[in-house]
Structure formats: C-alpha cells, structure tokens
Amino acid sequence: MTGHATIAESLREEGYRLTPQRMMILAIIYDSEGHLSAEEIHQRVRQQYPFVDISTVYRTLNLLKKLRFITETDLGDECVRYELVDKGRHHHLICRQCGASFALEHELLAPLAPRLLEKYGFAADLDHFAIFGLCQQCRPEGPALAAKKGQQHGDA
C-alpha cells in the first residue's frame, strides 16, 4: 500500500468515505515535494477530474487538517500552504522585509512541547510553525554592519 493509500485507509477507519476526490487530493499532496496552495491542488485535481469544485478541495483540506494528516501554514502574505504532517517536521523563518524563507529544523522548537505539557498540561501541536522576523540581510545591524541602513532589498 503506497503512502497516501495508508492515510486513505485511516480516513475510512475513522468513518469517513473514500471518494475519488479525496483520494486524488491525498495523492497530490503526497506526491508533491513542497508546500501546495489550495488553488494549486485544485488545478492539479482538475487535470484528471475537470468537474471537481474548489469547495470540495477546501472541505477535504479542512478534514485532513482536523485529523492532523496535513498542516496548514501561512507562509507570509497571500500564501496559505498545505503539507503532509509526517513528511518530517520542519518550520520556517520568514523575513518580513524581503520575504525570504529559511528552513528551521524541529529540534530547536521541540523542547517547548514538554515544557508546555509540564507547566500547563497542554499538549501542543508543534507541527509546522512560521516565524516572522528579519533575516541577516535585512537586519539594520546585518552583515554589512548597517552600511545599507534604510535600504530594502524587497518588500514582503
């Protein structure tokens, strides 16, 4: 059984029906390397089933999100993206000035979970965070030691 079929089977075990639409959306997310937007998923689905509606895509994404098979991450302006949870936990550092995005391995955030559990009894979903800020290039006291202060090399 291939990867997305495993998730599909779990869906069915939870009492949800396995429709071709759901299978296709799962397969597309599974096969994709990076993060997909709802619109991208919709377009790929339509290459096979041209009559699938965008509302079905959103409803399926919300279901998969609720069951925690996928994560939804807002990677900056106009970019909500979806990805399988178990494709490896990772997070993003996103520069609010230039929009650049950097990967952040899970290890740096991981210690937070046990501390939240211990202190608040709260089991945090640290699946896929997007942390905004300023990258090295855009910090005023950045690499060139404020030589470019006031300049921007882009705008998020």
Add this chain to the structure above:
Amino acid sequence: MTGHATIAESLREEGYRLTPQRMMILAIIYDSEGHLSAEEIHQRVRQQYPFVDISTVYRTLNLLKKLRFITETDLGDECVRYELVDKGRHHHLICRQCGASFALEHELLAPLAPRLLEKYGFAADLDHFAIFGLCQQCRPEGPALAAKKGQQHGDA
C-alpha cells in the same frame, strides 16, 4: 500625551499622515482591554464617524501591523484579532478540541529569539503567538486518566 497619541506621533515621524480615521482606530485599540477583530473596530469607529469604510480599517490595521505597533493573531477559527504590541507580550495556548484559550507568558518563548539570532542570524518577531493543541481537559490521558476517552466537551 496619552498612549495612543504617542504612537500617532511615531506614525507621523515615519512620514505617515495623521488622519482622524487613523487616530480613532488607534484610540480604540489602545482603550480596549482584550483583542479586537477588524469588524469590532469598524463598528466602534462608525459610532463616531459613520462613513468610515471597512477597507480603511483593514488598511490602517495592516499599516500598524507593518510598523509593529499592533499584532495580528489568529485565535482559532474565524477569529483574527488585533492588539497593541507594547501592552505586554503574551501568547496563547488554544485547544483545538474545545476552543479554550490560555495565556502563556512571554518568558517561555523568549529564549528562542537569541538562539535563532545566533544560529541563523534571524531576528524573530516573537510578539504574539497562538499555539494550538489539546488542553488538559481534552487530552485522552487527561485529568480523569482516560475515563472520558472518546468524549469531547466541545468542538473547535
């Protein structure tokens, strides 16, 4: 000079104009205790200036957000809320099952910033996080030791 007037002055120093609309929106956010939605802000503004458009509210909120006078936080479904940054940094633990929200003091998250700066040269904006997960009541191995397993006391 009252609090919101200080921010207004900063706005002007940055080259932005002080319009009555902006002053009012600032005053409303400043005077409010909790987190306000765009719609709430719009309604309060209209009590004084009935002709202010919702788009002006959104544009002003986006400007204040860009200048980091306010934070925008998604506190669960259908709830994007705005708050002054310097009213004290705090974060939220939000239960995805029952929707309950718990305050999280900044201290627990604060150590992250220097580590991101050191390791990635990234100056993170750790202003106002919303961390989703399961609260003590909703965890299967929660307070009553799995007695209520399978039950939900609400739905986010």
Add this chain to the structure above:
DNA sequence: GAGGTAATTGCAACTTCTTGCACAAATGAC
C-alpha cells in the same frame, strides 16, 4: 491663512474561502 502636492479615503469591483441545499454516490445489509 492660502495654495500645491502627494498620501489617504470611500466606493465598488474583485479575490479567496465558506456555507446551504438538492442531487449523487460510497458503504453496509440482504
């Protein structure tokens, strides 16, 4: 205080995502 200029606003159209509803189809029983 008057005038010029460019930022800001209100309006309307638009995009993105959600929801209600009637019909279609996945599942389970026979």
Add this chain to the structure above:
DNA sequence: GTCATTTGTGCAAGAAGTTGCAATTACCTC
C-alpha cells in the same frame, strides 16, 4: 448485484478581506 441510508459533492450565494481609482484632505511652503 440491489436497495436503503447517510455522507459527500457541485453549484450558487454569501462572508471576509483586498485592490483600483477618482475625489478628498493632511501637511509643507510661503
């Protein structure tokens, strides 16, 4: 395989937020 049940889908309308544009107005200079 057929039938009944109940979930899921497509469509269209709606809610939330954004954008283009002409008119307004805050701010600077005189």
